[in-house]
Amino acid sequence: MAVKKPAKGGAPKDKSGNVRLSHLAKPLSLAVALAAVGYAAYASSRTPAREREPARPASRARGAAEPEASAHVVHPWRRRMADVRMTMPECLAKQRKLTHIPAIWPGFHALCVESVSPSELVVLALVRGDDSVRTVRGRSVLDVLDALKPLLESDYGQDDPTIVDSVYAYPPHAWELFSPVGEHITHAQVQLSAGDLACVYEGGQFIWPGWEIGHVTNIEVPVVDASTREEGWRVVPITTVSLRPLAFELSGFLTDEECAFIIEYASKRLFPSPLAHMDSSNRKEEDVRTSTQTFMTRGGSRVILNLEHRAHNLTRLPYELGESIQVVKYQKGQKYGAHRDFFSANDYHQQPAMLASVEYGARNRLATLFWYVSSVHDGGETFFPRALNASGVEYNPWNGDHEDCYRGLAVKPIKGNAVLFYSLLPNGHLDERSLHGGCKPRGADDVVKWGANQWIWNQPQRHHGKTFPRKDRPARPASSSRPGCEDASPDCAAWAATGECSRNPSYMLASCRASCGHC
Ligand SMILES: O=C(O)CCC(=O)C(=O)O
Numbered sequence: 001m002a003v004k005k006p007a008k009g010g011a012p013k014d015k016s017g018n019v020r021l022s023h024l025a026k027p028l029s030l031a032v033a034l035a036a037v038g039y040a041a042y043a044s045s046r047t048p049a050r051e052r053e054p055a056r057p058a059s060r061a062r063g064a065a066e067p068e069a070s071a072h073v074v075h076p077w078r079r080r081m082a083d084v085r086m087t088m089p090e091c092l093a094k095q096r097k098l099t100h101i102p103a104i105w106p107g108f109h110a111l112c113v114e115s116v117s118p119s120e121l122v123v124l125a126l127v128r129g130d131d132s133v134r135t136v137r138g139r140s141v142l143d144v145l146d147a148l149k150p151l152l153e154s155d156y157g158q159d160d161p162t163i164v165d166s167v168y169a170y171p172p173h174a175w176e177l178f179s180p181v182g183e184h185i186t187h188a189q190v191q192l193s194a195g196d197l198a199c200v201y202e203g204g205q206f207i208w209p210g211w212e213i214g215h216v217t218n219i220e221v222p223v224v225d226a227s228t229r230e231e232g233w234r235v236v237p238i239t240t241v242s243l244r245p246l247a248f249e250l251s252g253f254l255t256d257e258e259c260a261f262i263i264e265y266a267s268k269r270l271f272p273s274p275l276a277h278m279d280s281s282n283r284k285e286e287d288v289r290t291s292t293q294t295f296m297t298r299g300g301s302r303v304i305l306n307l308e309h310r311a312h313n314l315t316r317l318p319y320e321l322g323e324s325i326q327v328v329k330y331q332k333g334q335k336y337g338a339h340r341d342f343f344s345a346n347d348y349h350q351q352p353a354m355l356a357s358v359e360y361g362a363r364n365r366l367a368t369l370f371w372y373v374s375s376v377h378d379g380g381e382t383f384f385p386r387a388l389n390a391s392g393v394e395y396n397p398w399n400g401d402h403e404d405c406y407r408g409l410a411v412k413p414i415k416g417n418a419v420l421f422y423s424l425l426p427n428g429h430l431d432e433r434s435l436h437g438g439c440k441p442r443g444a445d446d447v448v449k450w451g452a453n454q455w456i457w458n459q460p461q462r463h464h465g466k467t468f469p470r471k472d473r474p475a476r477p478a479s480s481s482r483p484g485c486e487d488a489s490p491d492c493a494a495w496a497a498t499g500e501c502s503r504n505p506s507y508m509l510a511s512c513r514a515s516c517g518h519c
């Protein structure tokens with residue numbers, strides 16, 4: 001990942017002289033830049049975030065990335081709607097099961113297709129409130145989604161404090177329809193048949209339905225043979241370990257060769273892990289993240305690209321929504337206290353660049369795929385202290401202790417495995433139950449836990465750091481909305497995040513006043 005520095009006295013330019021942030025697709029530029037300095041939203045004002053010296057972006061670190069990145073090939077996924085066809089009674093049974101799981105998934109609705117003809121799509125919706133089945137018809141998927149809105153939109157109460165929406169107004173997410181294996185359904189006549197199960201996501205992005213704790217879904221993912229370089233497919237079983245947060249344990253996601261590659265790549269480029277700085281952060285608090293880390297240049301080599309495609313293929317989330325993979329190393333006693341991977345707009349009232357990057361609540365990190373690149377036999381688990389058990393209650397009610405590793409659910413670090421969890425709910429709101437952390441590796445002095453994060457967002461960045469009007473809800477004014485305290489470039493936040501305010505003050509303090517906090 002290359003975040004170009006603004007030249008002394010000027011902003012970074014590409015070959016054609018345009019000011020640019022990086023060589024990556026524009027839509028992700030800020031997200032990727034945020035990732036480059038290890039932005040991570042920390043969970044509470046009780047144990048606030050710590051700020052460290054901004055780190056060097058990976059591409060400027062010693063040792064160039066492998067030069068042989070192949071062309072961007074999109075791998076279609078193998079399991080499609082046609083493989084999960086069912087009869088109407090089977091569909092109705094599954095619809096009931098998904099509608100009444102013992103954990104709240106606001107914004108998720110299972111439908112059964114009653115009939116589909118060239119002129120009409122007819123679906124059966126199950127309304128949670130009165131447990132009634134309603135018939136809904138329309139000419140197209142869009143018509144049906146519109147007709148479902150008044151019926152389904154508020155079928156859960158709004159008073160759960162573990163479901164958080166931004167206090168700012170933002171454009172509503174478009175509802176979308178997906179097959180239970182992640183196929184985006186846009187053309188009913190081509191894609192659907194009577195008896196099909198189809199799922200509505202109010203947040204507009206596919207999330208694997210977990211069904212129940214212990215449920216296993218087998219997903220074929222693209223792999224490349226290390227010696228022959230032949231492309232093929234491998235089945236990765238994903239086991240539901242929690243319904244809230246929705247979390248899965250994946251076995252055999254990485255090969256031994258890939259783990260060795262990641263460790264070798266990262267070892268030369270490590271720097272201390274920083275944290276995002278929220279409004280409430282107090283730098284005097286004890287360290288909450290003591291690991292070291294680095295980033296793998298997005299698409300920077302054949303191996304990296306293959307790993308990224310595997311992650312996107314498995315989650316069914318578009319490649320364009322992914323950040324650079326972050327590799328993290330913990331030695332004995334190092335840890336990452338409980339935190340959330342999303343950025344809550346409500347934590348950044350004083351930080352216009354952050355508010356703009358999450359578009360006031362419209363966009364955020366949706367999924368985390370955390371890979372275990374080495375095994376740790378004692379400690380080193382990923383823990384979820386606010387997870388719900390099979391009956392829909394916390395394992396051992398959370399006491400607010402961000403360091404208490406063994407209170408909720410813990411996933412063991414086994415080399416090659418991974419944990420997939422969602423920070424957003426199907427309606428696009430923040431899931432406070434996604435709170436999680438990394439426990440300390442214990443035992444021998446030379447114990448090491450290697451892991452890697454593939455974060456995937458729910459939306460591309462459409463506004464490139466610019467703010468947009470907020471009409472229906474009162475927005476709290478951010479400090480830099482003061483006249484004279486503005487950024488001249490939408491890339492200022494990313495440059496500031498990589499340390500340019502101190503490295504290149506003559507340009508930055510004049511042109512990025514808000515992001516450098518220079519007003
Ligand atoms: O180390 C782990 O198990 C989790 C790490 C993590 O949550 C993160 O890096 O954001």
Ligand SMILES: [Fe+2]
Pocket residue numbers: 339340341368436
């Ligand atoms: Fe995390």
